[in-house]
Amino acid sequence: MKVRQNGRGSNDAPHGCGNGRLSGRFLAKLVPYGEASDGMTVVPARSNEWVRPVTSHEPASAIIEIDRVSQVFQTSARRDHVALSDISLTIEEGAFVSILGPSGCGKSTLLYIVGGFVSPTNGTARMKGQAITGPGPDRGPVFQEFALFPWKTVLGNVMYGPRQQGVRAAEAEAQSRTLIEMVGLKGFENFYPKELSGGMKQRVALARTLAYHPEVLLMDEPFGALDAHTRTRLQNDLLNIWERDRKTVLFVTHSVDEAVFLSDKVVMMSKSPGRIREVIDIDLPRPRRRTELLLDPRYQKYVVDIERMFDDGDEAGPAL
């Protein structure tokens, strides 16, 4: 497979997601909207630091820095599988960043490294300058498999985090009920996960994670197991929830539409070995309405361009 550039390639540095060291720290998170008509090209990120209205008053700072991370799995005695090769990436506070790539490109592994669930073979990941050594409530995961506690009710699942943080039971319950209502599950507080549909389970999982106020949401193909209709609804709801406090989100997906629709920035990965091949700023207005966006030529161009790039890269190997 042809690999255009690795994670530290020359194209990355001006993006502010290259070396992952201090250089990325003060770079803005968005291309000014309406300015980058071709969308795909690398835009010097520095030029738009002040453009974005919501966050212009505070300079965006790097919240997660991934620095030359590699991950090698030993699949058998003789063969090693290089899941990630020398990845560097910086994620700014408040950004919605998607990691997009074919299955097996190590995108979930990258997320698990940031989550602290997996330690990288080489390199380090940092959260607010501190090396990540294990999971912590500042980074909340939402998994494709939901991973709800089957022995707890909806309320019990959502309350788990706050209780673990030492919040008093009554207070944790009140907060959790509000959250459950926010994700649209009012009335299901005392249901067990097995009584809910897939979409509802994922709403509970999202509420459970939001309940302990993580600074970064780590979403691992969260809508991958859902049917198309449910997925669309959840994407909309996720954006609505996200608009309230604009937490940093790291979102792993293999759907180009999903990545473009949701993100400020799309990190395209290639596989064998897993590398970053392109980082694309998605310059579309927010709040985003799906119906408006689908008709927007800029949205369409992003989707088509990204799909073409994958096709080009995959000439030698299987497609997405």
Added chain:
Amino acid sequence: MARFLSPNIVLGIAPIALIIALWQGLVSFGFAPAVLLPPPGFVFGRLLQQLLTWTFQQEIAATLVRLFAGFAIAVVLGVSIGIAAAASPAINAVVRPIVRVLAPLPKVALYPALLLLLGFGHGSKITLVAADALFPILLSTYYGASTVEQKLIWSAMAAGTPRREILFKVVLPAAMPSILTGCRIGLVISCIVVFLAEMITSTDGLGHALVTAARTFQAVDMFVPLITISLLGLILNALLGALRSYLLRGFPEA
């Protein structure tokens, strides 16, 4: 074993009724002498009569005490060793080969050794019950604990659960279906083993009642303890089933 109350209860009662009818038939038509095969009505009458006597109640009590003591020890040891073996590679490395050797060992053969070491009283029988019930519980616990969904543990860790609490807050409840399956098997085995131990050497208990009856060729009195242990097994199994459906109310498979 399997589902207790199937929707086709009538169909299920049929074979039991058939057997009793056949039994009655064999006796009524003179194929079997009543000395060897007493008619079912007589046996059940005798059972009811015995259940009301103080001595027989004491036999049941003696059996139940041994059964519960042995089973309880097996549950405590089995669950804790099983979880520990799943949680710690070092403990696993020690436990695994020992279990491999001891699990297929016919524990009844150890009974003479237990008699010599612990005497003829409760101790040896309780130990035998515990030794026999231990392995199914240990193995199911280990299996359940080592197949806990990784992402369940990650979710709890991300919510701020310290590593040592993960064992109690996630692994143990997540392994519960498997643990209870092991307990169910362990319970049936406990019933069987306590009875056998009492048959081999005892001065009381249901097994002893059977042996006493056999020595005096009282066929009726031989049936009574057997039916009693079967009923005890059914009742205990039903109780465990109720506990199971309460504890596993959230689990899809329960």
Added chain:
Amino acid sequence: MMPPATLTRRAAPVLACIGLLAVWQVASLALKNDSFPTAIEAIRAIPDILGDKESLINILASLRRMAIGFGVAVLVSIPLGLLMGRSRGVAAFFNPLLMVIYPVPKAALMPIIMLWLGVGDITKTLVIFLGVSLPVIYHSFEGAKAVEEKMLWSGAAMGLSPAQRLLRIVLPAALPEILTGCRTGLVLALITMITSEMIARQSGAGNILFNALDMGQYDTVFAMIIIVGAMGICLDAIFERVRARLVRWSEPQFDMPLSFS
């Protein structure tokens, strides 16, 4: 060359055996109990038992009964279990009966069956048969029940009759589970064999064990325990080999023995 990891894994049970014998040795030396010989004394008594023609015949007769009881039980139980697993009616018919029989110790039926059939081989073999049947039926039932419905539909679409589907699809698909049941059954056969002989006290390995206990020959008691234990472990190990070969295609299974008793 075996990789060191495999070597350790293979050697571990042997090490465990040696370790357990060592614990025994130390315990008996520490307890200084007349009725608790050391491991070495017990092992020394083994050749005497196996060298004695009568004991050897006794033990071999035990094994023969066990083999027959086990074999017949497997042949009867697997088809029954598979039928129960694929037909609700059959399952509803047999389940309650099996529920009632399950907690009854099969060896405890010895005294009653002895009344009818005498103390001969038939009685003991019958009891072993009963002991083995239940776990095999149960696991075959569970295995057959879990067979993917779509697989049977595919079979039906290819023109297999119901009987052919049972033989060609359900049986192989349920095989891993069936073999787990057989493994449990094998250990149960050994247990039932010993117990039935302890109760009937006429011949066999169980009889040697308890006669020695009555006569205070403690070396022989413990030597017999080692012999019976070794039988159990060897039978289980052999069966595990066979099982692993038969179900190579299936998921790598849990490698601790799942024998229930």
